Amino acid sequence: MPVTHFRIQWPDGSQANCYSPSTIVGNYLVAGERYALADFVERSRQALSLASERVRAKYGYACSSAMDQLAQIEDRARHFAGDPQAEVHVIALSRNVS
Template sequence: MPVMHFHVRWPDASETRCYSPSSVVRDFLAPGERYALQDFLQRARGALGAASERVRAKYGFACSQAMDQLAEIEHIAAGFADKADAEVTVLALD
């Protein structure tokens, strides 16, 4: 199962390198795309949830790193929740 990283730019121009245990993230996010904050969160939840389930199917247990990454994303996103026009840009998938 190929590990992947996705790099995002938050509304304040800060950047985060995010971890996924699976390339399934490509089904949810595209490099160069900007997503409304809530759309990005929904996509990140879907991507990391699916990635964790792929780990479960292969190894018999969910991926705690994927869930930790999702928690970090949600924590950062909470800081922008009051900005109606907040967008997150996916810079790269690697």
């Protein structure tokens, strides 16, 4: 199943490598774009939930890695929730077939 890794930069300048078990994330996030924090979290939630469901459709079970990734994104985003100017920069998306 093709997977997508996406590298992001949080509002404090720190970076993270993120994982999606599906290329669907490319329909929600674009490399080079900056997203308001809440918009980024919602786009990630939609993309990773759909990615997990694609795994369920193919293998009969949801993708725990996608849900773990979403939990990490949501947890980290809480650190910046008080800043109305907070943005997340999507640095890169890379697709691989695993």
